Amino acid sequence: MPFYNWNVVPREEVSPGIRRGIIKGDRIMLVLWELEPGTEISLHKHPHEQITHVIEGKVEFKVGEETKILGPGDVCYIPYQSNMEHGAKVVGNENFIALDIFHPIREDFLKKR
Numbered sequence: 872m873p874f875y876n877w878n879v880v881p882r883e884e885v886s887p888g889i890r891r892g893i894i895k896g897d898r899i900m901l902v903l904w905e906l907e908p909g910t911e912i913s914l915h916k917h918p919h920e921q922i923t924h925v926i927e928g929k930v931e932f933k934v935g936e937e938t939k940i941l942g943p944g945d946v947c948y949i950p951y952q953s954n955m956e957h958g959a960k961v962v963g964n965e966n967f968i969a970l971d972i973f974h975p976i977r978e979d980f981l982k983k984r
Contacts, residue, residue, distance in 0.1 A: 928967035
């Protein structure tokens with residue numbers, strides 16, 4: 872299917888306060904994240920290349936030894952096969968919405984569906 876609309880892409884609750892919608896192609900994946908205030912994504916690492924684009928809200932994002940508050944329009948890049956440890960915590964009272972692009976596809980995300 873060549874066309875999608877995030878308003879109708881199903882969301883799954885990954886854990887309390889964390890929901891995601893997934894669109895995947897043959898070698899690339901988009902994940903729309905919706906996180907409630909105060910929610911954390913614990914430090915983790917994976918070999919996938921990742922680009923995170925913040926759409927709404929603010930998050931304290933840690934990548935390797937660097938930490939930065941990101942807001943709407945900010946982008947974070949995690950290189951392919953770097954296994955760079957990273958995590959995030961929503962700051963403020965707003966929901967946080969971001970779009971992740973992964974290459975290759977996060978097969979582990981698909982197994983939980």
